[in-house]
Amino acid sequence: MVAKESKQRGRPRSFDRDTALEKAIRSFWEHGYESTSISDLTREMGISAPSLYAAFGDKRALFEEAVTVYGRLYGGFITRALAEEPTGRRGVERALREAAAEYTVPDRPRGCMVISAALNTAPASAEVAASLRQKRQQNVREIERAVRADIAAGDLPPGTDARALAEYVSAILAGMSQSARDGTDRHTLEAVADLAMNAWPRTEQPAPDTP
Amino acid sequence: MVAKESKQRGRPRSFDRDTALEKAIRSFWEHGYESTSISDLTREMGISAPSLYAAFGDKRALFEEAVTVYGRLYGGFITRALAEEPTGRRGVERALREAAAEYTVPDRPRGCMVISAALNTAPASAEVAASLRQKRQQNVREIERAVRADIAAGDLPPGTDARALAEYVSAILAGMSQSARDGTDRHTLEAVADLAMNAWPRTEQPAPDTP
DNA sequence: GTTTTTGTGTAGCGAGCGATACAGAAAGTT
DNA sequence: AACTTTCTGTATCGCTCGCTACACAAAAAC
Incomplete structure (x- = not known):
């Protein structure tokens, strides 16, 4: 999962996925699931909507991942x-x-x-x-x-x-x-x-x- | 506040205000402020949006009134x-x-x-x-x-x-x-x-x- | 250099949000 | 009866929502 098998082929991601996820955790933690909008997330994570969807799926999947990592880091x-x-x-x-x-x-x-x-x-x-x-x-x-x-x-x-x-x-x-x-x-x-x-x-x- | 001074002049309200407010209380109580939409409220209260706004002001005012009456009845x-x-x-x-x-x-x-x-x-x-x-x-x-x-x-x-x-x-x-x-x-x-x-x-x- | 693959930015989709303009209906007042 | 006042139903408004189509950019593969 973590170890990358070989060099990626296309254009590399311009942001750090873990850092962005951490920002998402803070947003959901602070405001809750519903009250955190996609535009809130893209602003906090410093990325655009298409990048968010490419990296994390949809809002629901991003939240699930945020909860999982929250449990590991804080809960x-x-x-x-x-x-x-x-x-x-x-x-x-x-x-x-x-x-x-x-x-x-x-x-x-x-x-x-x-x-x-x-x-x-x-x-x-x-x-x-x-x-x-x-x-x-x-x-x-x-x-x-x-x-x-x-x-x-x-x-x-x-x-x-x-x-x-x-x-x-x-x-x-x-x-x-x-x-x-x-x-x-x-x-x-x-x-x-x-x-x-x-x-x-x-x-x-x-x-x-x-x- | 409660006692009506004299006969109202125009067309009378076609619903009971207290009953409608009770329904609003239940909705806010169940789903919270943000998650209760105006269309949720009009459906539950059995009235149309303009009637709601005429009788209670806006969503915020309706919520304030709901909290007040909730405190008296339940809290x-x-x-x-x-x-x-x-x-x-x-x-x-x-x-x-x-x-x-x-x-x-x-x-x-x-x-x-x-x-x-x-x-x-x-x-x-x-x-x-x-x-x-x-x-x-x-x-x-x-x-x-x-x-x-x-x-x-x-x-x-x-x-x-x-x-x-x-x-x-x-x-x-x-x-x-x-x-x-x-x-x-x-x-x-x-x-x-x-x-x-x-x-x-x-x-x-x-x-x-x-x- | 050309091709292939993948990420990014703009711009906008349909849907639902809170709130309202407007015309018509139903009561009291005269 | 005519007039005034108030409420109701339809049909929206502008806005934000979650989400994505599309053209372009940047890397590896050939």
Whole structure:
């Protein structure tokens, strides 16, 4: 995919595809799918419409690619936190904490692109909305898996409702994204994340090893 | 405003203004401001474009009126809960619980119109987005006031960060709205609301009256 | 140098957008 | 009845949308 087999034959592309895609990501992230017009994109990407269509297909395909690359570059922190931390609690705690930072990086669109890029669901872009919803639900299932692992490990009470706890975490994440879009600063969002973790169920006995 | 001074002179309106406005509310609530076109509105409201413009001004004015009436008919439960319950905790608890119900009423757009109706902020409708953001921030300040009241009453530890706690509640509300839009059912949302309340800070001593 | 291939720029397609001009219809006023 | 006022339906307006036809430019292949 990346390695070019041999020299291209025709006239070479006069712009850097990755740079242009990055600009497209920023545009979609900032304004959402519908509200980002082709002329917005060509202006931001610094290319003409025919070049855009030649390089990326159509608006829909460009958006799909933007979401994919966004996930790799900016949206992976939740998955990473859950995978790298020893317990679900630590993973979620880190994910929430990192969200506070990620959602408020200066000179970058605030909040989560997947959460906010297609909330206005016009019939014409219903497929886009459905695709993003699926991604969010996939994320919830990922969190739920981490919760179940904690229950199995005895780090959470056996009666814990894993589905609800996962939905709760997903909701607070969406809420923080929303809050960030409205201008809430990083410090306040971190305080929100701390508070949210107080809701994490406590085990009856702290540890059964100290007699 | 409501009482008609005397008999109207010209040809009477052939549709009920309130019913038409209700239809407009549903449309904006479901699809958002930008994604609801004038032709969508005229179809749903059962009137022609000139009638719409004569009765409501332009699209922007119709939306403003829709948001106002939405707040009176559907969005007032938070203010009501905070005002009627004896403590902030009880008020927020009730608001969260009612949100779970309000956001998932069958045959009604899911989630909160103010939160979701203008998240896609195209430059053309930046004013609309700003207006809605202001309403949300006003809501946060309302919650913050209730929290401060609890602190003063000794129902919350003196060191409680009122601003952060208010932002947390606002975030979980926004998250639940998002979650509801994605299809999460009322039962699960209620479980989320219960979980969220576990984050509410506890006072050191339950009550200083029992010796 | 000629041919082939591919990208670029101009210019414009049909469709839908928000909004309105205009003529006619339906009520009260006289 | 005639007149005035207001609302309604048709038929658009100018504009922007996503998208593309077409001629020209710039590279490799021969």
